[in-house]
Amino acid sequence: xxxxxxxxxxxxxxxxxxxxxxxxxxxxxxxxxxxxxxxxxxxxxxxxxxxxxxxxxxxxxxxxxxxxxxxxxxxxxxxxxxxxxxxxxxxxxxxxxxxxxxxxxxxxxxxxxxxxxxxxxxxxxxxxxxxxxxxxxxxxxxxxxxxxxxxxxxxxxxxxxxxxxxxxxxxxxxxxxxxxxxxxxxxxxxxxxxxxxxxxxxxxxxxxxxxxxxxxxxxxxxxxxxxxxxxxxxxxxxxxxxxxx
Ligand SMILES: NC(=O)c1ccc[n+]([C@@H]2O[C@H](COP(=O)([O-])OP(=O)(O)OC[C@H]3O[C@@H](n4cnc5c(N)ncnc54)[C@H](OP(=O)(O)O)[C@@H]3O)[C@@H](O)[C@H]2O)c1
Numbered sequence: 001x002x003x004x005x006x007x008x009x010x011x012x013x014x015x016x017x018x019x020x021x022x023x024x025x026x027x028x029x030x031x032x033x034x035x036x037x038x039x040x041x042x043x044x045x046x047x048x049x050x051x052x053x054x055x056x057x058x059x060x061x062x063x064x065x066x067x068x069x070x071x072x073x074x075x076x077x078x079x080x081x082x083x084x085x086x087x088x089x090x091x092x093x094x095x096x097x098x099x100x101x102x103x104x105x106x107x108x109x110x111x112x113x114x115x116x117x118x119x120x121x122x123x124x125x126x127x128x129x130x131x132x133x134x135x136x137x138x139x140x141x142x143x144x145x146x147x148x149x150x151x152x153x154x155x156x157x158x159x160x161x162x163x164x165x166x167x168x169x170x171x172x173x174x175x176x177x178x179x180x181x182x183x184x185x186x187x188x189x190x191x192x193x194x195x196x197x198x199x200x201x202x203x204x205x206x207x208x209x210x211x212x213x214x215x216x217x218x219x220x221x222x223x224x225x226x227x228x229x230x231x232x233x234x235x236x237x238x239x240x241x242x243x244x245x
Contacts, residue, residue, distance in 0.1 A: 004075045005029045008065070010052055010114070011083030012039040015186030016134065019218035020080060021045060023226045034061055035083060052083050053102040055113045062114050066121040076128040078229055079118045081111035081156075084134065086188060087148045090199040100148050107152035112159050119163070119174050126172055132229060133160050135178040137241060145200040157239055164237030177234045179225055180241040185215040 007024040011017035012033025018040060021031050025044045033039035038047035050061040069077065087103030088095045115131050122129055138146055139153035160178040167173040183189065183206070192206050209215055224242045228234055 003030050003069075003072050006032070006069060006072075006074060006077045007080065008032045008034070008062070008078070008118075009080045009082055010034045010111075012045075012047070013037045015188060016181055016184055016218050016221055017080075017082040019222035020082060020225065022219070023222040024078075027226065027230070029078075032065060034058070052110045053085075053106040055105055055110045058110045059113055059117060063117055063121070066117060070121050070125060074125065074127045076130075076230075077122070077125075078130045078132060079115070080132045080134065080225075081114065082132075082134040083110075084136075084152075084188075085149075086146065086191060089145050089149075089192065089195045091145060092147045094199070095148060103148045104152050107149070108155045108159065111156060115159070115163060115176070119167075122174070123170075124172065129172070129174040130229060131160075131163070131174055131176045132225065133157075133176070133178045134225075135160075135180055135239070137180050137182075139178075139180070139239075143200075143202055145195075145202075160239060161237050167236060173236070175234065175236045177228075177237070178239040179228065180239075180243070181221045181225070182216045182241070182243045183209055183214065184218055184221050185210070186218055189215065 007029045009020050012021040013035040021039050024031050031045045034048045039045050048061045050057050052058045084107045088099045133156050135156050136153045138150045139157045157178045160176050164176040195203050197203050
């Protein structure tokens with residue numbers, strides 16, 4: 001395996017993450033996927049199995065890898081916080097404390113912990129270093145039934161902006177961005193379409209998008225994210241909606 005170009009992708013087993021794994025591999029990257037089930041097998045892909053809703057377990061999976069990577073002479077490395085979940089799609093009084101905690105941990109606590117470790121352990125690495133946070137338009141627009149999801153994505157965007165600001169004064173900075181992938185046909189959309197209107201008032205909109213071929217495919221989204229990342233068009237701290245490109 002050529003360890004010159006590395007991509008570490010959370011949630012590389014399904015949906016957008018699986019498409020990101022395929023895309024980065026296609027472009028010559030060695031890829032590490034962190035999720036509960038393995039990414040599609042490929043000689044350039046290593047799967048680390050971990051439940052990312054536990055930030056300590058997440059760090060225990062990532063840190064030994066970062067230690068190994070910090071000794072390599074890389075030409076570039078990207079860390080993509082992609083794993084995420086809607087949690088309970090329902091009015092807030094129907095969300096259980098356990099589900100709220102796990103969803104917040106998966107969508108924001110773990111991405112911040114892993115980003116912190118990435119920045120720290122690769123501080124002296126003189127190479128192109130990037131963090132991409134896969135966020136959502138739900139960070140800006142409230143949807144009834146999505147309190148936890150919208151809040152966690154809004155928090156993730158602020159983490160992007162704050163960490164990016166800190167990096168501006170670093171000698172070997174990490175570039176950090178948030179990306180909104182649009183509405184993409186994945187397991188997450190299937191979960192949404194199976195929710196009752198009582199729990200999620202906007203369900204019809206998502207069913208109509210599917211019926212009218214209005215959904216993006218994971219592959220086209222992953223290609224767009226890849227080019228945004230590697231064509232160096234993103235300003236540090238920018239939050240980009242790929243539908244507006
Ligand atoms: N699809 C959309 O329309 C859409 C729109 C806006 C934003 N997004 C964002 O895009 C990202 C990817 O979403 P997707 O639509 O591709 O979702 P998906 O098809 O449901 O895939 C989610 C991925 O996250 C991983 N994951 C979930 N819970 C995990 C856990 N506890 N520990 C470790 N890994 C976990 C899953 O892997 P395992 O099951 O193997 O653990 C899977 O690989 C998310 O951050 C989502 O918020 C999606």
